[in-house]
Amino acid sequence: MNATWRIMSHDQPTPPRAVSIARLLSRVRLESFLALLSTLSEGIIAVDANLRIMTMNAAAEKILGRSAVDLSGTGVCDLFGSQSCPRDTLESALRSGEPIVDFQTAVDMSDGRRGQVLLCTARLEDRRDRTIGMALILGDVTEVTDLRRRMSRRYRLGRLVGQGPRMRELFDLIGNVADSDASVLIRGESGTGKELVARAVHEAGSRASGPFIQVNCSALSENLLESELFGHAKGAYTGAVQDRIGRFEEADGGIIFLDEIGDVSPVVQVKLLRVLQERIIERVGENRPRPVNVRVLSATNRDLERLLASGRMREDFFYRIKVVSLTIPPLRERREDIPLLVEELLGRISRRGGQDRLPEISAEAMARLMNHSWPGNVRELENALEHALVLSRMRAIGPEHLPPGLGRRDGAAPLTLKSVQGDSERERELLLEALAATGWNRTRAARRLGIDRSTLWRKLKTHRLQEPE
Structure with a gap:
């Protein structure tokens, strides 16, 4: 031949x-x-x-x-x-x-x-x-991949995932407050993972063996919320045919997590204030004080300072719930965590579907994820990946499998670093997008950004960007 x-x-x-x-x-x-x-x-x-x-x-x-x-x-x-x-x-x-x-x-x-x-x-x-x-x-690259996955465990706390400076700082704060009984206010936009932070505090602290009781304060009316939190006595109101313990008593020895605390009425705030100050509750319809051994964590995505200024939140209540404040950064401000989050979320979604194999994701699809603004934060990212897995039939994910328009600049010319202000947040975003799209190949990333390698190295140092381990 x-x-x-x-x-x-x-x-x-x-x-x-x-x-x-x-x-x-x-x-x-x-x-x-x-x-x-x-x-x-x-x-x-x-x-x-x-x-x-x-x-x-x-x-x-x-x-x-x-x-x-x-x-x-x-x-x-x-x-x-x-x-x-x-x-x-x-x-x-x-x-x-x-x-x-x-x-x-x-x-x-x-x-x-x-x-x-x-x-x-x-x-x-x-x-x-x-x-x-x-x-x-x-x-x-089996050994390298296994090593990378073992190293990635360093960037997890409970079900929280992050390797950037903002999340490492949050992890440190959680570790510092975990063993305390001080009230903690968790703040962050919708979808950032406030419940996961609350659970991380619980699991890392001395109350880990006790119950973790979660209450969504925005889901119930004022009267129902009061009965839900504190319980009621038989005959306290129509339909109260027997005594019922409340969520505070259920949480005795552990933690109660009050989600959407910014939606609580001033009337309920007064009753919660007594619990925060004295660790005593009274069931609806009785006047017998009941001591509770409970730690209070709360969370909100609302501007509590504005509620305070408008009179919809009591000042004494505000300061009681925020003895310590933990703030979760939105996903758009920690884009360096997206590849790690993608791996974590793909694993969770696959296991829910009965699959034990982690689907692959192409560099172009990852670049789209890095470029998206994520107004819905991690929850939106998880939904986008679930959408992609359905369309890809649990196989390798390409850009065509992502939700329409996600991370795409239709009709726009590719942005280079020359088109944005130096040392800005937008410059940092473009650097991360280019590095993700090229698998952290500096030569190709520099070419994509319209700069030379030495300029790229200098900007990586300026923005403190390091390749994920």
């Missing part, structure tokens, strides 16, 4: 090692192909135009723990498993001729384990320039 196999790079930004392999393979004939592949440390798999495996080198056999003889003629999805096979991505690359660069995905090993590889591709052509298949260049 006299066919020559050529790998077409189409001048795309490809890792230097993969470029060297491509150039080398472009100069050899088919009869020398296997001999050459055996000398390379990267795993290389040749597939035909129907994405069926033709052959692979010894390095690929070692990475996969499977032999070329066993896999010859099988579909490429036999490597990746049906749930995470990037077949659509591979077919698109084969049709367009555009290579895949630095696409991390999972593969099945011979012993049933799941490994992680970094995938690059290049089109294979015969001497008549006809496409006959594709070369898959694999780098084993």
